[in-house]
Amino acid sequence: xxxxxxxxxxxxxxxxxxxxxxxxxxxxxxxxxxxxxxxxxxxxxxxxxxxxxxxxxxxxxxxxxxxxxxxxxxxxxxxxxxxxxxxxxxxxxxxxxxxxxxxxxxxxxxxxxxxxxxxxxxxxxxxxxxxxxxxxxxxxxxxxxxxxxxxxxxxxxxxxxxxxxxxxxxxxxxxxxxxxxxxxxxxxxxxxxxxxxxxxxxxxxxxxxxxxxxxxxxxxxxxxxxxxxxxxxxxxxxxxxxxxxxxxxxxxxxxxxxxxxxxxxxxxxxxxxxxxxxxxxxxxxxxxxxxxxxxxxxxxxxxxxxxxxxxxxxxxxxxxxxxxxxxxxxxxxxxxxxxxxxxxxxxxxxxxxxxxxxxxxxxxxxxxxxxxxxxxxxxxxxxxxxxxxxx
Numbered sequence: 001x002x003x004x005x006x007x008x009x010x011x012x013x014x015x016x017x018x019x020x021x022x023x024x025x026x027x028x029x030x031x032x033x034x035x036x037x038x039x040x041x042x043x044x045x046x047x048x049x050x051x052x053x054x055x056x057x058x059x060x061x062x063x064x065x066x067x068x069x070x071x072x073x074x075x076x077x078x079x080x081x082x083x084x085x086x087x088x089x090x091x092x093x094x095x096x097x098x099x100x101x102x103x104x105x106x107x108x109x110x111x112x113x114x115x116x117x118x119x120x121x122x123x124x125x126x127x128x129x130x131x132x133x134x135x136x137x138x139x140x141x142x143x144x145x146x147x148x149x150x151x152x153x154x155x156x157x158x159x160x161x162x163x164x165x166x167x168x169x170x171x172x173x174x175x176x177x178x179x180x181x182x183x184x185x186x187x188x189x190x191x192x193x194x195x196x197x198x199x200x201x202x203x204x205x206x207x208x209x210x211x212x213x214x215x216x217x218x219x220x221x222x223x224x225x226x227x228x229x230x231x232x233x234x235x236x237x238x239x240x241x242x243x244x245x246x247x248x249x250x251x252x253x254x255x256x257x258x259x260x261x262x263x264x265x266x267x268x269x270x271x272x273x274x275x276x277x278x279x280x281x282x283x284x285x286x287x288x289x290x291x292x293x294x295x296x297x298x299x300x301x302x303x304x305x306x307x308x309x310x311x312x313x314x315x316x317x318x319x320x321x322x323x324x325x326x327x328x329x330x331x332x333x334x335x336x337x338x339x340x341x342x343x344x345x346x347x348x349x350x351x352x353x354x355x356x357x358x359x360x361x362x363x364x365x366x367x368x369x370x371x372x373x374x375x376x377x378x379x380x381x382x383x384x385x386x387x388x389x390x391x
Contacts, residue, residue, distance in 0.1 A: 058118070082145060
């Protein structure tokens with residue numbers, strides 16, 4: 001008889017020690033083991049809050065209402081969402097590739113599980129349908145550690161089976177910009193308070209497309225239009241500090257910034273992204289931006305799934321990439337362009353590496369290439385996010 005230990009190796013039952021979930025979890029958190037198997041645990045009860053087609057299929061796959069942990073993929077440190085005095089919250093992948101939230105006691109006794117992420121695809125002679133549950137086009141699930149709740153959306157798309165698979169009934173689709181679902185985790189590790197919030201996302205109308213996103217909420221006073229300007233083929237959106245951090249933040253606490261791109265006339269899009277980094281001098285709260293020297297990244301093509309895409313995040317190494325300049329030339333540059341007041345805050349700099357604290361991403365730029373179905377001509381528009389970089 002064989003059992004599986006925490007490292008994934010098989011050992012005989014002879015001389016095997018009882019499975020100690022709590023100590024092995026601590027080892028996983030510290031990095032002394034790379035993964036943890038739940039195969040020796042009891043079955044996990046399934047909780048269903050929403051009666052969608054995805055849930056119906058899930059019930060057919062698991063008619064007993066329980067999950068067998070031996071079919072879960074091994075748990076890594078990234079799968080741990082939260083550890084409290086009453087429960088451990090994990091995200092697991094089952095044998096069907098579905099992602100599920102699972103709560104356990106600290107001793108490894110299963111509490112319950114919910115379905116977080118899955119997709120269904122229906123083909124038909126007239127239309128195809130796609131239904132899925134996810135957080136965004138690039139992030140399968142999101143757990144808000146502050147409010148202790150999972151956030152996801154229900155996606156429903158009707159697609160033409162013809163070439164390019166254009167969306168049918170363009171304005172009647174559920175996605176990350178139209179609905180937000182939340183399921184809380186109680187202090188005892190129970191999933192509760194499931195609710196769906198219908199979202200009325202602000203929109204920006206350009207010459208050839210409409211750009212909409214819940215990310216545009218709270219960019220300015222709710223009674224006013226959010227802060228943006230149109231200029232030729234360019235659209236500039238000014239972000240406050242919180243929104244700037246959300247757009248740049250690579251940490252899981254920030255989630256994704258999902259945008260929906262809808263053509264005013266049927267056609268196809270290609271979306272690319274780059275960033276621009278410049279110097280910003282803090283003069284005791286009075287900031288001065290140096291437009292040059294600047295670093296501009298290469299264009300990165302974004303994945304556009306139907307009419308949705310996520311703005312790409314940048315890791316710390318990318319955000320710190322800067323133009324080459326010596327400490328001496330930097331001081332001269334500040335004195336010449338910013339004046340003596342701002343110069344006094346940098347005149348003590350003598351080492352080149354000290355310059356980096358003044359350098360950061362100042363713009364995120366989207367390049368949107370559009371081609372109508374009835375034309376071979378391409379049109380290019382730019383969306384520029386101006387970031388608030390107050391430190």
